[in-house]
Amino acid sequence: MTGRVLRRAIGAAAALSLLPATSHAHLVxxxxxxxxDGVSHFALTPxxxxxxLALALLAGQRGSRAGRLALFALPTAxxxxxxxxxxxxxIESVTALTTVSFLALGGLVAxxxxxxxxxxxxxxxxxxxxxxxxxxAAMTQAKLGALGVVGIVSTLFVVVALAAAMVVAxxxxxxxxxxxxxxxxxxxxxxxxxxxxxxxx
Amino acid sequence: xxxxxxxxxxxxxxxxxxxALWPSLAWAHTEEGRAxxxxxxxxxxxxxxxxVLAMVSVGLWGAxxxxxxxxxxxxxxxxxxxxxxxxGLIGVPLPGVEVAIAVSGITLGLxxxxxxxxxxxxxxxxxxxxxxxxxxxxxxxxxxxxxxxxYSIGFVAATGTLHAVGIGIGAIHRWGWGQVALRxxxxxxxxxxxxxLWRALA
Numbered sequence: 255m256t257g258r259v260l261r262r263a264i265g266a267a268a269a270l271s272l273l274p275a276t277s278h279a280h281l282v283x284x285x286x287x288x289x290x291d292g293v294s295h296f297a298l299t300p301x302x303x304x305x306x307l308a309l310a311l312l313a314g315q316r317g318s319r320a321g322r323l324a325l326f327a328l329p330t331a332x333x334x335x336x337x338x339x340x341x342x343x344x345i346e347s348v349t350a351l352t353t354v355s356f357l358a359l360g361g362l363v364a365x366x367x368x369x370x371x372x373x374x375x376x377x378x379x380x381x382x383x384x385x386x387x388x389x390x391a392a393m394t395q396a397k398l399g400a401l402g403v404v405g406i407v408s409t410l411f412v413v414v415a416l417a418a419a420m421v422v423a424x425x426x427x428x429x430x431x432x433x434x435x436x437x438x439x440x441x442x443x444x445x446x447x448x449x450x451x452x453x454x455x
Numbered sequence: 456x457x458x459x460x461x462x463x464x465x466x467x468x469x470x471x472x473x474x475a476l477w478p479s480l481a482w483a484h485t486e487e488g489r490a491x492x493x494x495x496x497x498x499x500x501x502x503x504x505x506x507v508l509a510m511v512s513v514g515l516w517g518a519x520x521x522x523x524x525x526x527x528x529x530x531x532x533x534x535x536x537x538x539x540x541x542x543g544l545i546g547v548p549l550p551g552v553e554v555a556i557a558v559s560g561i562t563l564g565l566x567x568x569x570x571x572x573x574x575x576x577x578x579x580x581x582x583x584x585x586x587x588x589x590x591x592x593x594x595x596x597x598x599x600x601x602x603x604x605x606y607s608i609g610f611v612a613a614t615g616t617l618h619a620v621g622i623g624i625g626a627i628h629r630w631g632w633g634q635v636a637l638r639x640x641x642x643x644x645x646x647x648x649x650x651x652l653w654r655a656l657a
Contacts, residue, residue: 262467300608352604364530431526435615438530442537442611443604449544450603 288398292405295392296413301352302385302406303413308359308440309381310414311433313374314421315363320371321418327375329411331382332389336403339390346391349451351384356444363437366430492602496609499593500617505556505651506593508644510614512563513582514621515637518628519570520578525625527575528582529618533611535583539590540610552592553655559585560648567641570634 286294296302306328313324359381362369369377386403393402421433500506513532517525542549549555562581565571573581593610624640627633 265467300604364534427522428526431530434526434530435533438533439611439615442533443607445534445537445541446544446607446610447604449541450607452541453544453546454603 288393288401289405289408291396291398292393292402293409295389295396295402296406296409302389304440304443305352305355305359305381305385306410306413307417308356308363308437309374309378310417311363311421311436312359312367312369313378313414314418314424315366315430315433316369316371316374318422320369320374321422323371323375324378324418325411325414328378328382328414329407331379332386332410333403333407335383335386335388336390336393336407337386337400338383339387339392340394340400340403341390343391343394345388346395347388348384349447351388353444353448353451355381355385356440356447360437360440360442360444364434364441365437366434492605493609496606496611497613499610500613503593504647505560506589506614507617508647509556509559509563509585509589510617511621511624512560512567512641512644514618514623515567515625515640516563516578516582516621517618518622518625519567519637520572520575524575524578525622527579529615529622531579532582532586532618533615535586536590536614537607537611539587540593540607541590542587543591549588549591552588554652555585555588556592557648557651557655559588560651561645562648564641564643564645564648568638568645569641570638 309324309328310321313320359377386407389406390403393399393406396402421430424430424433500510513528517528539549562585566581625637628637
C-alpha cells in the first residue's frame with residue numbers, strides 16, 4: 255500500500271514537473287536569460303542590425319580614426335537611448351526610422367562619402383539614440399529589462415568593431431568595391447521597405 | 456483494499472499523461488512570416504529564367520567592359536531595380552513589363568555577343584532602364600503573410616549574387632578562348648530573350 259502510494263506520488267510529481275508553463279517563444283525571449291535574449295534580439299533583427307552594420311562600414315571607409323570614434327559613439331548612444339526606452343517605453347516601432355536609416359546610411363556607403371570622422375561620430379549618435387530607444391522599449395515590453403539592453407549593446411560593439419576593422423584593413427580595390435555594393439544593397443532594401451510601407455498605408 | 460484496480464490505474468495514468476502534455480498558453484511565432492519572407496525573396500529571382508539570364512548578363516557585360524563598369528553596374532543596378540519595385544508596390548503602372556524584361560535579355564545578350572563598348576554613362580542608362588522593369592515585375596510579389604523586409608533582403612541578396620556569378624564567369628575574359636566563350640554565352644542569352652519576347656507577345 256505504501257509502495258503504491260509512493261509510486262503514484264512520484265508519477266504525479268514527474269507529470270507535474272513536465273507541465274509546461276506559459277511559453278513565450280518570441281525571438282527576444284529564448285529562455286537563455288535576458289542578456290542572451292538581448293544578444294539574439296539584435297542579431298536577428300535586421301531593422302537594427304543593418305543600420306549598425308552600414309554605419310560600421312561607413313566608419314571603416316573613412317579610416318581607423320573614424321572607426322575608433324564610431325566604435326564607442328554608437329554603442330554609447332544606443333545604450334543611452336535604450337535606458338530612455340526602458341524608462342519611457344511609449345513608442346514600440348517606427349518603420350520610417352528603419353527606412354530612413356537604410357536609405358541614408360546605405361547611400362553614404364554606396365557613394366563612399368568623404369565625411370570627416372567627427373561627422374561620422376555625430377551620425378553614430380543620431381542613429382544610435384532612436385534605435386536604442388526602440389530597443390529599450392522592446393526590452394520593457396518583453397520584460398527583459400536593462401540586462402537585455404546590455405546584451406544588445408554588447409553585440410553592437412562586437413559587430414561595429416569587426417565590420418569597421420575589416421573595412422579599414424581592406425587594401426585590394428575589389429574589397430572596397432564589395433563594401434560599396436553592400437551599401438547599395440542596403441539602399442535597395444530600404445527602397446523596397448519604403449514601397450511596402452506606402453502600400454500598407 | 457489492497458486489491459489493484461486496473462480501471463483506476465489506467466485513469467490515473469491517462470490523467471498524468473494529459474497533465475504532462477497539457478498545452479499551456481504558447482506565444483510561439485509572434486514574428487510570423489519572417490523566415491518565409493526571406494526564403495521567398497531569396498528564391499524568387501532564381502525562379503524565373505528571364506530574370507536570371509538578364510542578371511547574369513549584367514555581370515558578364517561588366518566583366519567585358521572592365522573597370523569602372525564592372526563595379527559601377529552592380530552598385531547601381533540593385534538601387535534602380537528597387538526603385539522599380541517601389542513603383543510597383545505603390546501601384547504606379549508600368550506598361551509592357553514582361554516585354555521589357557524579355558527585351559533586356561535580347562539587348563544585354565547582344566551587347567555581350569558583340570562585346571559592345573559604349574560610353575560608361577550609356578551602359579549605366581541601358582542597365583538602369585531595364586532594372587526598373589525587373590524590379591517592377593519581380594520585387595513586389597510577396598506571399599501573403601510574409602515579412603516585406605525579409606522578402607526584400609532575400610530578393611536583393613539573390614539578385615546581387617546573380618551579378619556576382621556573372622562577374623565571376625566573366626573573369627574568363629582574360630583568355631582568348633574565354634572571350635569567345637563569353638560571346639557564345641551572349642548569343643545564347645539573346646536567343647533565350649527572343650523566345651521570352653515571343654512568349655510575352657503571344
